[in-house]
Amino acid sequence: MTNTKIKVAVLGATGLVGQRFVRILADHPWFEIAALTASARSAGKTYGAAVSWALGGDVPRAAAEMDILPTSAKRLAETGIQVAFSALPAATAHGIEEELRDAGLAVFSNANAHRMDADVPILIPEVNDGHLELARGQAKRRGGSGFIVANSNCTASGLVLALKPFEPFGIRTVIATSYQAISGAGRRGLAAFDIAANVVPYIGNEEEKLARESRKILGRLAGEAIEPAPFEFNASCARVPVRDGHLLSLAIELERDIEPDAAREALASFRGAPQELRLPTAPEAPVLVRREEDRPQPSLDVEAGSPERAKGMAVTVGRIRRSGRFLNLFALVHNTIRGAAGTSVLNAELAVRRGLIPHEGGPGRTKETRP
Ligand SMILES: NC(=O)c1ccc[n+]([C@@H]2O[C@H](COP(=O)([O-])OP(=O)(O)OC[C@H]3O[C@@H](n4cnc5c(N)ncnc54)[C@H](OP(=O)(O)O)[C@@H]3O)[C@@H](O)[C@H]2O)c1
Numbered sequence: 476m477t478n479t480k481i482k483v484a485v486l487g488a489t490g491l492v493g494q495r496f497v498r499i500l501a502d503h504p505w506f507e508i509a510a511l512t513a514s515a516r517s518a519g520k521t522y523g524a525a526v527s528w529a530l531g532g533d534v535p536r537a538a539a540e541m542d543i544l545p546t547s548a549k550r551l552a553e554t555g556i557q558v559a560f561s562a563l564p565a566a567t568a569h570g571i572e573e574e575l576r577d578a579g580l581a582v583f584s585n586a587n588a589h590r591m592d593a594d595v596p597i598l599i600p601e602v603n604d605g606h607l608e609l610a611r612g613q614a615k616r617r618g619g620s621g622f623i624v625a626n627s628n629c630t631a632s633g634l635v636l637a638l639k640p641f642e643p644f645g646i647r648t649v650i651a652t653s654y655q656a657i658s659g660a661g662r663r664g665l666a667a668f669d670i671a672a673n674v675v676p677y678i679g680n681e682e683e684k685l686a687r688e689s690r691k692i693l694g695r696l697a698g699e700a701i702e703p704a705p706f707e708f709n710a711s712c713a714r715v716p717v718r719d720g721h722l723l724s725l726a727i728e729l730e731r732d733i734e735p736d737a738a739r740e741a742l743a744s745f746r747g748a749p750q751e752l753r754l755p756t757a758p759e760a761p762v763l764v765r766r767e768e769d770r771p772q773p774s775l776d777v778e779a780g781s782p783e784r785a786k787g788m789a790v791t792v793g794r795i796r797r798s799g800r801f802l803n804l805f806a807l808v809h810n811t812i813r814g815a816a817g818t819s820v821l822n823a824e825l826a827v828r829r830g831l832i833p834h835e836g837g838p839g840r841t842k843e844t845r846p
Contacts (some may be wrong), residue, residue, distance in 0.1 A: 478663070479834075479835050480503075480505060480506055480507035481502075481505055481506050481507070481557050481558060481827070481832065481834050482506075482507055482509035482510075482554070482555050482556045482557055482558070483500065483506045483507065483508060483509065483510075483556055483557070483558040483559070483560060483823075484508070484509060484510035484511065484512065484551055484554065484556045484558070484559045484560065485497060485500065485508060485510075485511050485512070485560050485562065486512045486546055486559055486560065486561045486562060486563050486568075487512070487513060487521065487546070487561065487562035487563040487564070487567075487656065488511035488512060488513055488526075488538075488543065488562070489500030489513040489517050489525055489526045489527070489543070489640045489662075489777060490513075490562050490661060490662050490829050491520070491529060491658050491661055491662050491811050492562035492811050492815040493511075493562040493816075494526065494528065494529060494530055494834060495530070495811045495812055495815060495816035495817070496560050496652035496819070496820070497522070497534070497535060497538045498530055498535060499504055499581040499756065499784070499812075499816055499817060499820050500513050500782075501535035501537065501538060501839050502535075502822065503754065503755065503756075503820070504685065504755050504822070505585070505736040505824065506558065506820070507824070507828060508537070508538060508541070508690075509554050509555065509556050510514075510541075510544055510550075510551055510554040510556055511541050511543050511544065511689045512544045512545065512550075512551070513525065513543050513546065513548040513808070514546070515545065517543045517584075517636050518544060518545040518546075519542065519543065519647075520542070520543055520544050520641055521536065521539065521540060521541065521542055521543070522538050522539055522540070522541050522542075523538075524541055525543050527660075527662065527739055528748055529662065531841045532622045532837065533844070540790035544653060546563065546567065546571055547571075548571055548574035548575050548578060550791055551575065551580075551716075552578055554766070554795050556580065557580060557581060557832060557833075557834075558580065558581045558582075558583065558584075558692075559572075559575050559580050559581070559582045559583070559831060560583050560819050560820070560823070561582060561583065561584040561585060561586055561587075561814070562585050562815070562816065563586055564586065564661075565586040565588045566587075566588075567586075568584060568586035568588040568664055569586075569589070571586040572586070572589060572623055573623075575619035575621065576613075576617070576619075576622060576623050577617070577619070577621060578621060578839060578840060579620045579621040580621050581621065581622060581823065581832050582621070582622070582623045582624070582658070583624050583625075583810075583819040583820075583823050583826075583827060584623055584624070584625050584819075585625075585626060585794065585816070586625075586814045587625075587628065587684065589623050589625055590625040590627070590628075590688060590691075591687065591688075591691070591744070592623070592700070592812060593699075593700050593701075594609050594610075594612060594613045594699065595609065595610075595625050596609040596610055596615070596624055596627070596698075596701075597615065597625045597627045597631075597691050597692050597831070598624050598626060598692075598693075598818075598822045598825075599626065599627060599635055599636065599692055599818060600630055600747060600748050600749050600754075600822060600825045601639070601690055601745070601746070601747025601749055601750070601761045602635045602636060602639045602693065602746065603635075603692050603693070603694075603696075604747065604748035604749075604825060605696055606692075606696055606773035607624070607822075607825060607826065607831070608696065608703075609696070609699070609701070610622040610623070610624050610698050610751070610826070610831060611831060614831070620833065622831070624710075624725050624822050624826065626815065626818045626819050626822060627688045627814075627818075628653060628681070628684045628685060628688050628814075629655075629659055629663065629691060629808065629810035629811070629814025629815055630653050630681065630712065630719055630721050630723065630808070630810070630814065631685050631688040631692065631791045631811055632647075632682065632684065632808055632814045632818055633721060633723055633806050633807065633808025633813065633814065634651060634687050634689050634723060634725070634806070634808075635692045635693055636761055636762055636790040636806075636808070636813075637723070637725060637762065637790060637792055637804065637806040637828060638693065638699065638725075638727065639690070639745065639747075640741040640742050640744075640745040640762065641727060641729055641733070641741065641802075643728060643739070644728075644731045644733050644741075645729055645730025645731055646693075646704070646706045646727065646728075646729060646730060646733075647706055647707065647728045647730055648706060648707040648708075648709075648724075648726075648727070648728035649689075649706055649707070649708050649709070649712070649725060649728075650725070650726040650727075651685065651708070651709070651710045651713070651723055651724070651725050652710075652711045652712075652723070652724040653681075653685075653710070653712045653713065653714075653721055653722070653723050654713055654715045654717070654721070654723075655678060655681075655712060655714050655715065655717075655722075655724040655810070656715070656717040656718055656719050656720050656721055656722045656723075656810055657714065657715065657716065657717065657718060657774065658718060658719050658810060658811055658815075659678075659721060659810045660678075660714070665714070667831065669714075669826055670714060672703055672716060673714055673716060674715050674716075675713060675714040675789050676711070676713045677704075677712075678712045678713070678714055679713075681710075681782070682710040682711065682712050683710040683725060685708075685710045685712065686708045686710060687703070688702035689704075689708065689841050690705075690706070690708065690774045691703055692824065693706075697711060705749065708729075708785065713725055717773045717774075719773065719777050719809060719810060719811065720773030720776075720777035720808070720809055720810065721807070721808050721810045721814065722772075722773060722806070722807050723805065723807070723808070724803070724804075724805055725803065725804050725805070725806060725812075726798070726801040726802070726803050726844075727801060727802045727803070727804075728801050728802075729802065732800075733831040734797070735737070735795045735796055735797060735802075738748075738795050738802055738804070739764050739766075739795055742762045742764050742792050742795075743760065743762065743764045745760075745761060745762050746760070746761070747761060748825060749761075749821055749824070749825065750839045752825070752826065752828050754821060754824040755784065755824055756784060756785055756817060756821045756824060757785060757788070757821060757824075758781065758785035758788040759780075759781055759782070759785070760787055760789060761788070761790065762789065762790050762791075762792055763776075763779050763780075763789045763790070763791045763792070763793050764791075764793065764795070765791055765792070766793070768794065769804070770791070770793045770794075771791035771792070771793045771805060771807035772807070773807060776791040777806050777807065777808065777809050778812075778836055779807075779809075779838075780813075785817075786812070787813060787817060788809075788812060788813050788817050788818075788821070789814030790806055790807065790808050790813060791806070791808045791812070792805065792807075793805055802842045822825075
């Protein structure tokens with residue numbers, strides 16, 4: 476990699492996803508935080524003073540001392556950043572992400588503002604790294620170097636990682652039931668009164684997002700568009716009183732039957748482009764298989780993944796069993812790491828290695844991969 480790190484901004488840095496970005500990027504071998512933004516409520520304060528830190532430990536020192544900028548493309552242009560990581564609410568993200576792309580920046584977004592744009596990939600790089608080519612086309616068509624790459628809804632990221640290893644067996648139907656953590660609703664998302672000792676069997680638009688995003692991610696790149704994967708999908712999503720970690724119960728109907736042992740082997744041996752390229756935030760294995768009859772559990776498994784900087788990047792799968800024509804399993808995903816900031820950083824690492832983000836060393840000279 477280069478001697479000079481690539482300057483990046485985190486937009487919406489005070490929120491739950493923004494905080495994950497700040498932590499993951501604090502000691503990143505390739506990227507350096509040069510700007511943090513939030514709403515008018517926080518702009519002008521230092522990050523340390525404005526943030527209501529939810530991750531334990533200390534706010535990384537360099538970030539704590541930075542002044543928060545307003546979320547404005549004009550202000551960000553003055554900071555010399557090349558990459559923007561967006562953790563903004565969708566309504567705010569829509570315009571600013573486009574402005575930053577038009578200004579030539581690489582934008583990696585967690586918001587759902589542009590996920591279904593035809594030329595924006597929803598990238599989970601172990602699953603569909605080839606879709607990054609849509610971003611290259613996006614930049615070329617606009618005559619610049621800027622592009623937007625989205626990552627998926629937090630639940631969809633766990634879902635597609637658990638499904639991808641079964642693609643060779645022909646995925647016909649997926650029935651998904653989710654048990655989703657409170658942090659999925661953001662820092663001020665749910666009143667304690669509504670969720671303490673309770674389950675809420677409704678999350679606005681979640682079931683629809685899960686269906687269309689997972690079909691797009693598992694879809695086929697055909698020219699300059701994605702043909703969505705054609706499997707039948709049926710989702711039910713609930714909010715549960717868990718801090719971090721979305722648990723999914725899946726019933727998967729395949730065209731070719733698979734026994735539980737072979738399913739375990741397909742999941743445990745699954746690897747993708749981030750592992751081949753040894754990207755800094757790639758977990759050694761993106762899917763971990765547990766054999767205990769009561770795992771995965773959010774309180775025990777949510778931070779799965781190694782090495783240290785890939786903690787929370789592995790999806791844990793367990794309770795693999797056959798029931799009639801369905802293969803049943805549970806999958807657990809860390810919603811603000813693998814489901815948000817961690818995958819965004821992994822996407823940016825892939826974009827650097829594939830030459831979409833110009834930098835001093837050039838893609839061919841990227842030697843240093845681990846911190
Ligand atoms: N939480 C998850 O598990 C998860 C997973 C995947 C994707 N996402 C998506 O990621 C995004 C962030 O989610 P989150 O959970 O981190 O939300 P959050 O905790 O509510 O944080 C929102 C962030 O956006 C800032 N913000 C709010 N209104 C703004 C405005 N008008 N202008 C500029 N900045 C503004 C907030 O700044 P202040 O502190 O100054 O208000 C804060 O930094 C959302 O689009 C969400 O859908 C979330």
